[in-house]
Amino acid sequence: MSKAPMRVAVTGAAGQIGYSLLFRIASGEMLGKDQPVILQLLDLPQAQKAVKGVMMELEDCAFPLLAGMIATDDPNVAFKDADVCLLVGARPRGPGMERADLLTANGAIFTVQGKAIAENAKEDVRVLVVGNPCNTNAYIARAAAIKVGRTNPANYHGMLRLDHNRALSQLAAKSGRAVSSLKKMVVWGNHSPSMYADYRFCESNGDSVKALINDHAWNNDVFLPTVGKRGAAIIEARGLSSAASAANAAIDHVRDWVLGSSDWVTMGVPSDGSYGIPEGVVFGFPCECKDGQYKIIQGLEIDAYSQGKIDLTLKELEDERAAVADMLK
Ligand SMILES: NC(=O)c1ccc[n+]([C@@H]2O[C@H](COP(=O)([O-])OP(=O)(O)OC[C@H]3O[C@@H](n4cnc5c(N)ncnc54)[C@H](O)[C@@H]3O)[C@@H](O)[C@H]2O)c1
Numbered sequence: 373m374s375k376a377p378m379r380v381a382v383t384g385a386a387g388q389i390g391y392s393l394l395f396r397i398a399s400g401e402m403l404g405k406d407q408p409v410i411l412q413l414l415d416l417p418q419a420q421k422a423v424k425g426v427m428m429e430l431e432d433c434a435f436p437l438l439a440g441m442i443a444t445d446d447p448n449v450a451f452k453d454a455d456v457c458l459l460v461g462a463r464p465r466g467p468g469m470e471r472a473d474l475l476t477a478n479g480a481i482f483t484v485q486g487k488a489i490a491e492n493a494k495e496d497v498r499v500l501v502v503g504n505p506c507n508t509n510a511y512i513a514r515a516a517a518i519k520v521g522r523t524n525p526a527n528y529h530g531m532l533r534l535d536h537n538r539a540l541s542q543l544a545a546k547s548g549r550a551v552s553s554l555k556k557m558v559v560w561g562n563h564s565p566s567m568y569a570d571y572r573f574c575e576s577n578g579d580s581v582k583a584l585i586n587d588h589a590w591n592n593d594v595f596l597p598t599v600g601k602r603g604a605a606i607i608e609a610r611g612l613s614s615a616a617s618a619a620n621a622a623i624d625h626v627r628d629w630v631l632g633s634s635d636w637v638t639m640g641v642p643s644d645g646s647y648g649i650p651e652g653v654v655f656g657f658p659c660e661c662k663d664g665q666y667k668i669i670q671g672l673e674i675d676a677y678s679q680g681k682i683d684l685t686l687k688e689l690e691d692e693r694a695a696v697a698d699m700l701k
């Protein structure tokens with residue numbers, strides 16, 4: 373007997389990430405090749421015509437797993453009974469802007485949406501915020517949802533997986549090892565240039581990647597800035613922010629969360645106090661997923677260099693948290 377459909381709400385459905393994301397969800401790449409899905413697409417009133425166009429294309433793919441779709445500009449409708457919410461819709465960063473510039477512009481969106489999710493979605497809904505600044509937007513949505521109750525506050529995530537994947541590709545190129553051989557990567561902190569991509573634990577076919585590379589100057593002066601500023605480099609090159617790679621990372625995050633991970637994965641999750649990160653801060657941690665649940669990997673040694681980097685990215689998140697405090701009163 374076929375499974376009951378899962379409801380996936382996607383905001384910013386008419387945008388460029390939406391265009392890379394929706395077809396892959398409908399083809400089963402996110403929730404499994406035997407899992408029917410219903411897409412619940414949210415965008416602004418002026419984008420409804422474009423959403424309809426995307427829906428026409430989805431229809432024209434005749435995806436066997438696509439069990440239904442709706443388009444709406446009302447968050448209460450979009451999040452109704454949702455199992456997964458992908459919060460993509462936000463104003464993207466343009467040339468010369470830092471992600472923090474988007475805080476006020478986008479903060480308002482996530483208070484409304486966090487409340488609407490908590491009031492309408494399934495109680496065990498999984499929420500992934502992609503729209504930037506995604507850690508703090510997830511923090512805002514979670515805070516708004518907590519006021520309502522009902523949903524699980526641990527299930528409001530920000531997307532660090534793009535940084536994780538970017539780091540893997542840079543490491544593969546440097547070490548000469550296949551990307552698929554690299555295990556135990558972690559990116560700590562904020563999805564911003566302050567993130568700390570940490571390959572001290574990384575292994576390739578049993579070898580330590582840190583020992584293979586053995587180049588602290590490359591780590592500090594090339595690798596970390598390359599991964600941290602990759603989003604800006606893509607904006608510079610394309611004139612638009614990353615879209616297909618961001619959609620791919622969202623698929624990776626949710627797929628591993630729901631179906632299980634075979635390796636460590638970086639997830640931006642509300643801290644439970646692990647590694648001294650204050651509770652509730654949405655922070656990139658190394659996680660493992662099993663039976664639909666994620667768990668922060670515990671007990672990793674944090675050396676002085678790493679602690680310095682973690683402190684910096686935490687400080688940025690604390691500053692963002694202070695900047696939005698008024699919105700959450
Ligand atoms: N976390 C990451 O790794 C990552 C990577 C790439 C991009 N992003 C972010 O993702 C977001 C979307 O990027 P994009 O390139 O798809 O942008 P886009 O401008 O192409 O699309 C954004 C869409 O969101 C819609 N939108 C705006 N406000 C909305 C609201 N309140 N409710 C519903 N929809 C709304 C717009 O109408 C538009 O259709 C941006 O914030 C961008 O910075 C994050």
Ligand SMILES: O=C(O)C[C@H](O)C(=O)O
Nearest residue numbers: 465504602603604613614
């Ligand atoms: O950098 C951006 O603004 C887009 C996105 O967050 C990215 O990392 O590509």
